[in-house]
Amino acid sequence: MEWGEALGADISSSSLGYLDWYSYCDMDGNTAVTTKSVDIASSLGMLCVTSAGNWGGTMPNQDPCQIPLEHYISAPADADSVISVGAVYGTGEIVYFSSRGPSYDGRIKPEVCAMGAGVIGVQVGSQDNVTTIYTGTSASCPLVSGAAAIIMSAKPDWTAMQVRQAMLSTASNHIAPDTVLGYGIINIADALDFEFSTSSLLSENIVDDFHISNPYPNPFNPKVFFDLDIGSDAFVKIEILNLNGKTISTLLNGNIGASQTSYFWDGSGLSSGIYFIRVTANERHFLQKISLIK
Structure with a gap:
């Protein structure tokens, strides 16, 4: 392989x-x-x-x-x-x-x-x-x-x-x-013929008013870090999803102002595999794939 x-x-x-x-x-x-x-x-x-x-x-x-x-x-x-x-x-x-x-x-x-x-x-x-x-x-x-x-x-x-x-x-x-x-x-x-909806787990809508950095390290064990750059005030939700699209952790869910902030997620207690960081701001989505390897 x-x-x-x-x-x-x-x-x-x-x-x-x-x-x-x-x-x-x-x-x-x-x-x-x-x-x-x-x-x-x-x-x-x-x-x-x-x-x-x-x-x-x-x-x-x-x-x-x-x-x-x-x-x-x-x-x-x-x-x-x-x-x-x-x-x-x-x-x-x-x-x-x-x-x-x-x-x-x-x-x-x-x-x-x-x-x-x-x-x-x-x-x-x-x-x-x-x-x-x-x-x-x-x-x-x-x-x-x-x-x-x-x-x-x-x-x-x-x-x-x-x-x-x-x-x-x-x-x-x-x-x-x-x-x-x-x-x-x-x-x-x-x-x-399958169509990925805007809320689909694997659809990526990159927008210019917020940006998520490449997660690091990736693969990771047990913590992964990433930076979020918000260009204007927004209601922001940051979730960790498993491969089936189920939310397993919510890191942020609220209003924040324009800022650049570092976040991390701790995957301790979960199995190795593919996960996703999904950032939602004003109903637009940004997705990053991460890999937990133990």
């Missing part, structure tokens, strides 16, 4: 999962080495897609901290910046083995699903394009990665996180996401 990012790759597709030395308690978006790697790559602008795992047909351990992991998603599918992919039949029903969510800290997993049973593909190592049948979330994951590549090609001005949001927001189960299908089966056409 590091090699690919250094060469300018936009998407990482990984059909792997680590469970032999992890328990469900470790699937918190903060513990596994591969999970941390995904968060770092995401903070650098790469879209990371990974298999949810093929352990859904097993019974969960009575002790969630027992090793090895059973039933649930495996690292790095627990990362909060990743697109973890479950498997469905051609009918749209979940395949029995597709690993289930949520993450141990309660986030929706998997993010999306794609066909993962009876998938026709070129046989590995074939010199004559001989096809074979693939089954597993290792088959559904590259389908989603390919879909993401199509969207990125059609929408070159979208960031990796905007592509992720468009895919989740237009999947078949997005109105009521669950821990089996997640946000549902992807729909490329609908994702391409």
Whole structure:
């Protein structure tokens, strides 16, 4: 992943999962080495897609901290910046083995699903394009990665996180996401038509009467600092959002005069991942992405 990012790759597709030395308690978006790697790559602008795992047909351990992991998603599918992919039949029903969510800290997993049973593909190592049948979330994951590549090609001005949001927001189960299908089966056409509203998590409206500096350090642990320059009196709100757009902290919510002020946010007690600083002034928004790495 590091090699690919250094060469300018936009998407990482990984059909792997680590469970032999992890328990469900470790699937918190903060513990596994591969999970941390995904968060770092995401903070650098790469879209990371990974298999949810093929352990859904097993019974969960009575002790969630027992090793090895059973039933649930495996690292790095627990990362909060990743697109973890479950498997469905051609009918749209979940395949029995597709690993289930949520993450141990309660986030929706998997993010999306794609066909993962009876998938026709070129046989590995074939010199004559001989096809074979693939089954597993290792088959559904590259389908989603390919879909993401199509969207990125059609929408070159979208960031990796905007592509992720468009895919989740237009999947078949997005109105009521669950821990089996997640946000549902992807729909490329609908994702391409997705419009980011002015209040959308990933929309950025840069205005000339206030400015937020680049956060520093970034990635950070546990504190990140930034400067806010307000050119005129305004009602200002500064929030910290998680990757799903939920406000997890409010740093300021009130009237302030023209000023340049330094602020900081302490991410102690939260898992590694992508967060956003959102500044709202007079109903206009400015967004900065930050990455907490522990």
